[in-house]
Amino acid sequence: MIVEMRTGASKQEVDDVVQKAKSLELGVQLNLGTDKTVVALLGSNTGQIPTDIFAVLPGVESVTRIMKPYKLASREFNPRDTLVDCGGVKIGGERIVVIAGPCAVESEDQLMQAAEAVKKAGASILRGGAFKPRTSPFSFQGMQEKGLELLAKAREEFGMPVVTEVVDPHDVELVSSYADMLQVGSRNMQNYALLTNAGKSKCPVVLKRGFSCTISEWLTAADYLLTDGKNQVVLCERGIRTFEDSIRFSLDISAIPVLKKNSHLPVIVDPSHAAGHYSLVPAIAKAAVAAGADGLLIEVHPNPKEALVDGLQSLSPSDFARLMEELRTIARSVGRYI
Numbered sequence: 001m002i003v004e005m006r007t008g009a010s011k012q013e014v015d016d017v018v019q020k021a022k023s024l025e026l027g028v029q030l031n032l033g034t035d036k037t038v039v040a041l042l043g044s045n046t047g048q049i050p051t052d053i054f055a056v057l058p059g060v061e062s063v064t065r066i067m068k069p070y071k072l073a074s075r076e077f078n079p080r081d082t083l084v085d086c087g088g089v090k091i092g093g094e095r096i097v098v099i100a101g102p103c104a105v106e107s108e109d110q111l112m113q114a115a116e117a118v119k120k121a122g123a124s125i126l127r128g129g130a131f132k133p134r135t136s137p138f139s140f141q142g143m144q145e146k147g148l149e150l151l152a153k154a155r156e157e158f159g160m161p162v163v164t165e166v167v168d169p170h171d172v173e174l175v176s177s178y179a180d181m182l183q184v185g186s187r188n189m190q191n192y193a194l195l196t197n198a199g200k201s202k203c204p205v206v207l208k209r210g211f212s213c214t215i216s217e218w219l220t221a222a223d224y225l226l227t228d229g230k231n232q233v234v235l236c237e238r239g240i241r242t243f244e245d246s247i248r249f250s251l252d253i254s255a256i257p258v259l260k261k262n263s264h265l266p267v268i269v270d271p272s273h274a275a276g277h278y279s280l281v282p283a284i285a286k287a288a289v290a291a292g293a294d295g296l297l298i299e300v301h302p303n304p305k306e307a308l309v310d311g312l313q314s315l316s317p318s319d320f321a322r323l324m325e326e327l328r329t330i331a332r333s334v335g336r337y338i
């Protein structure tokens with residue numbers, strides 16, 4: 001249930017709503033907007049509580065039941081677009097933010113070369129996996145803490161914030177101590193223990209779409225990250241499993257406008273994991289920007305042929321630089337910039 005306060009409602013009036021909710025054993029989350037406060041009332045029993053109990057309180061403008069399963073990620077809770085701050089880089093504004101780097105951190109040389117190349121081409125955040133969620137237990141699992149140290153070193157050297165994946169709920173604190181933003185991967189979108197811990201981290205979180213999950217399930221998973229008052233969550237569409245097998249995953253381009261309509265969270269697109277092949281990445285990346293994405297997450301490797309993970313879908317530095325130029329034109333045509 002969402003209680004929208006009147007413009008200029010007093011602190012006492014907001015407190016009275018909160019007290020009433022607590023007396024009914026409801027959870028409360030406040031969205032202190034610049035002109036209006038919105039109070040989300042959370043709990044499995046909200047359906048049994050008449051809206052009038054809140055509608056009659058002084059300072060209340062309206063009370064709405066949210067019929068959707070997700071609440072805090074919804075536009076009803078926050079009608080304005082949320083801006084997410086990743087180490088000083090704002091995601092969700094006019095600027096389209098490009099996050100780029102290798103799938104996995106493999107060595108100091110590889111990461112530094114990748115960081116230098118993506119920075120030079122205009123990317124503003126560096127990516128690189130230190131803990132890799134691999135489909136097979138026999139595949140390279142990542143450099144783990146050593147990889148995190150290298151990411152922190154690259155941040156110092158190139159002045160770029162870093163995003164990296166956390167796989168195990170127990171590693172949230174460790175990864176947060178090195179990263180500027182945590183990534184929750186597609187395979188873990190519904191790992192509720194991981195989401196709960198990541199929600200408590202000081203870091204913003206990029207939540208990738210589970211490749212067999214609906215948009216509604218995705219936004220409901222985002223609510224786990226948002227329950228502790230965090231609003232720093234970015235959604236990343238990375239392709240879903242369909243009957244189509246000529247591509248690794250089918251990028252759901254329509255997810256972008258659907259999310260923009262139903263949620264206040266920024267939306268980015270990962271064309272690399274959808275494409276599965278470097279030659280398909282540019283077209284998908286450009287389509288995402290044209291469709292209104294707030295950013296891109298692109299795999300770039302200094303030498304894709306030698307990559308330990310996802311080499312086939314990784315762009316070389318020169319291909320990435322060319323794509324960035326093309327993206328600037330598309331961004332301008334939709335009133336944005338890179």
Ligand code: PEP
Pocket residue numbers: 103129133184185186187208238270273
């Ligand atoms: C990744 O970004 O390296 C990754 C493993 O992505 P996804 O979780 O989307 O498969």
Ligand code: MN
Pocket residue numbers: 103104273299309310
């Ligand atoms: Mn990858």
